Amino acid sequence: MWKTIGTSLSVISKQKDILQPAKELANQQLRTTYILRRKHPTQLHAKGENPKTLRSRHYIYEVVEDTTSVKHPNLDVILTSYVEGYGNVGDRVSVRPNFAYNNLLLPGLAVYASPENLEKFQNKQDDKDIIRYSSANALYTVKSLQRVLLSVIMNMEMPWTLKPWHISTSFRKCGYVVPEDTITLPEQPISGPNMDLENKEFAITVTINNKEKVDVRCRIHHWSTDISERIPHTPQFWETPSEPILPEQAPILEAIPPRPPAKNRSAQLN
Amino acid sequence: MLLPTFRLLQHGITNVCNNSLPKSVLESSSFLQTRHYAARKGTRERKKKAAAKAKSKVVEQKVGFIPHNQRNREQFLMKREKRKFDDSMRRDPIDNVFVAKYYKWIVYPFTEAVECHRQTHHPDMYNKPNAPLHLTVELNMIGEKQTRFVDNFTRIVGIPHKFDQNEERAILAFTKNPELQQEAANAGALLAGGVELIKQIQNGQINLQDFKFIIAHPEILPELVVLRGLMKRRFPNPKLGTLGVDMKDMVEQFLHGINYSAIKDEYEKDFGAIETVIGTLDMDPKHLEENFAALVRDVNTMRPKRAGHFISRCILWSPPSPEKLKVDHERYIDVGKLNDQRAEEENEDSERIAL
Structure with a gap:
């Protein structure tokens, strides 16, 4: 028995990908809220009594709002370099959130317009070392x-x-x-x-x-x-x-x- | 007690059968009664006939040759570029120098657009200072309902400043009053007369086909009715502007006015366009502007009773220059008045609903 254990362990140790961290962990919470309304209102019950039993019709709902399909508001970012069509260094621009993330924040062309960043980039607009263009276009x-x-x-x-x-x-x-x-x-x-x-x-x-x-x-x-x-x-x-x-x-x-x-x-x- | 056990037994037997016997045997061993009654008289013959008929129908009909450009017509129409124009998604220019195609079209004030065309036609460049100034008016032809469209229309509009249109327009004027006859003749009518003219036409001495427009004073209308059959659609009518009291005005309108027609697109039924000439570039820009205003106002009288615009844009162009300049037309239409009318109509509608 001990002989076989030795061989099997060596086999396991050779397979490198046998122990791996679990993939596809949802790092962000999923926002899948649906706001519903009962189609048929439930019956009222007397004070102190148990609520009346719900009938099958009470489980029919109407969708009031589907938050997954709501348009997200624009995102404010501060540019850290000149971006064609958007603005100069230190300009605060409001763009679609996906565009802001993929094309401005990830490449490092902009930062979020947080109060700290606003303060940091306040003086950049008067900086004479940076090449500034007369307009975004x-x-x-x-x-x-x-x-x-x-x-x-x-x-x-x-x-x-x-x-x-x-x-x-x-x-x-x-x-x-x-x-x-x-x-x-x-x-x-x-x-x-x-x-x-x-x-x-x-x-x-x-x-x-x-x-x-x-x-x-x-x-x-x-x-x-x-x-x-x-x-x-x-x-x-x-x-x-x-x-x-x-x-x-x-x-x-x-x-x-x-x-x-x-x-x-x-x-x-x- | 017996009954349930019997049922259980039965279940067991069927289960066993299901497990052990092949399916085909099972199907064959189901006891289904099948009885063949004689069909009603003539049924079999009828069915045979129907089958034969269906067989003969399958034979394909020969389709004649379809030209290549007419195949996949639906697809062609789908791919076809829309003639309706919309640049609302484009941004506004923010610089003093820019590439026009990336931004909204510039809307020129009328006199400025004329000035731009004068520059391209200047002796230094194209050297055509008296070139005709063309105007394209694009229309939204949707009628009172979304599925109903405004029909093609042809109108003639009097303009305050006349220009040579290279077109002969023979005018026949009917009136009893000799003074008015003289007035019409002086204004440029080819022939002006009264009752005697009607008789000559009836005799065949004068041919109505020689005249492009026929105008009349209302006083002669009872005598003129005899010619209704000959004139047909050209019979004087206040709606066409051919029946009226002021003979001189009418003659001038038909002699020097701009004759234009709005034509709907063959496939895009809600798009129509008017192409016409409103003057020549060597005219005074103010005069050209007045001509333009008269035309735009006249086109707007054809506007259907619905919300939204009728004239979508006006473009000035003048060959050989390829330039097309969009001009502001809304200032010439009394927009305030239109809005009031619309508000009134809406009020009426709401009252009706309330009742």
Whole structure:
């Protein structure tokens, strides 16, 4: 008998996963409260008497409220770093609780808006070491403006000199709202019609909220009112490289990050 | 005492049977009486006939060729993009520079929208300063009931500032009063006359098909009834605005007014749209605004008696520019008045319920 015990123990000791802590322990309490109401009220009973027996109809209930399906309120958090679309360091934002937990609290981008944290982050808003953006969406706009190659369509017959409102209108046509006063043109004036400028690049500076400055790549395109004079359409004109109009702008244009390739293949083919 | 023991015994026997005998034997050993009575006369023939008929029906009917674009029509309709527009889920812009597609559409004041189009059509850019200014009015065509929809409608609205519409509109005016006849002719009616004109039409000297609009003064109506058969739907009618006292006004409305029609979507019955031109870009923006206001007010007269809006949005566009600018239309409709009406109607309803 003792001989066999020795062998069996060794077998047990080899199986490592024989003794393991119980899994799936509910660490949080489950909140599954249903508030019900009796469909048929129970009979009243005399004082001091035993309550009357309940009939089967008294066990029919109507649901008043199912707390499992109630929408949870928003959660207040304080951002510990700049989060695009939400805010700067020290901003108190109110977001959906699941989003707050998965995308802000777990990665360490925010902390709960407890009284201690509120006090701690009160002074952060005036901290000058931290890079602060003018608004929650400013960086979005900066990034998307960097990707743009703005086609500035100018007339082929009438004389013109480029002005901020030409750029603003071109932006609006492409779906960007850029007021005239935010646009800074190159110091040297660009005027036409001049077919040497056709499909050549220049850079302008857009100032968002009087703070963030973005250089945007632009190209001149000549457009004739007379349909027979028009320059034929070039598909994907932004993919063919071009030269700068003003040689001194070459380093600025080179510094603008290149446009990432189109994700959609069908878009490329069209 | 005997009876229970007998029952027990019986139970025991059946149990034994259940345990030991195979099922098929058990089934066969159940004593079920089966008797075959003769069927009623003709029953078997009837059943045979029915069976034969059913067999012959199974033969598949040949389906003709269905074009590929018409197959899975239901699926196509499901996938089709909705034409109704809703950007209420998008956020409001907070910066002075932003990407428009991530935010709610900008609602321009009318004159500002015209100014934007003038910029794109400036000689420096497209060089089309006198391009026509198009307007699209999107409508919520749900009627008084959710399942009833407003019918397509075509109307003509008088505008305070006329423009060239490249369309010939011949107008025939009926009135007994020679002064009014002169007035109508001066205003631009192709032909204005009284009883003698009716006779000429009856004789066949004048063809009604040559005229696009027929207007009349109420005093001539008794004599005009003889032409009802010839005019059919075009017979002067106060509802259409073709029967009235002020001849000059009517002629001007039909000569220079904007002719527009609201067309429902073929599949999306609660969506309708009006596409029309309200002027040219070189007109004074204030004048264009007045034309726009007149049109919007006229469209709103077709609004069904229900809560909610009828006009959902108005868009200004002007080719060759691809720009589409949403303009504010609600300030031109007397919203306060409408709300009062609605409140009154609701009060009436509540009173009815109380009674």
